[in-house]
Amino acid sequence: GESVGLHLPTLSVQEGDNSIINCAYSNSASDYFIWYKQESGKGPQFIIDIRSNMDKRQGQRVTVLLNKTVKHLSLQIAATQPGDSAVYFCAENISREGLNTNAGKSTFGDGTTLTVKP
């Protein structure tokens, strides 16, 4: 699909360790970013989002970092649990006010499959 950027297709971590999932985006006009988690048999679920006027946002056990200089986004999961095993997608958005043809829709990356070993 459209490339949000470089990603690792799979990541395997030990239960209790911290996980870092990376995503690079290509469109410098993107101003809103979202991480989704997709478990088997379900649709993607919202985890956390960040706007381009921020470089870090924290949630419960999750942190998103945004580096606009190198167009890089990461999702950090603290104390990873077996229930965190899923496919993780980053999505970039461009506010519809712009003239960019990609405005007004979420463009998804290819996803990273996280496996948590007990």
Place this chain on the structure above:
Amino acid sequence: KAGVTQTPRYLIKTRGQQVTLSCSPISGHRSVSWYQQTPGQGLQFLFEYFSETQRNKGNFPGRFSGRQFSNSRSEMNVSTLELGDSALYLCASSPNPQGSNEKLFFGSGTQLSVL
């Protein structure tokens, strides 16, 4: 509040047939977007409807169409099915249109298999 509901959950069709998929958004959500998910292509945007109007369209052939009703429920139709249309079709809703810094709420999808 009930989540996004998609029906049917599974569909098996043969080449050349047409199919209609249904989506009921979360109550109060007026935007419905459709995505196609395949192992090779990831999530690809099909189209978005808001207040019964198509606001945005992805790069899919005209065989793919949709509509939205006054109660915000949406349907998408694929005509003259091809083998390559086999995919998980996901519907997502949000209170306001995409491009308004809205996160999407997804249904569990309709798994379409074209034989």
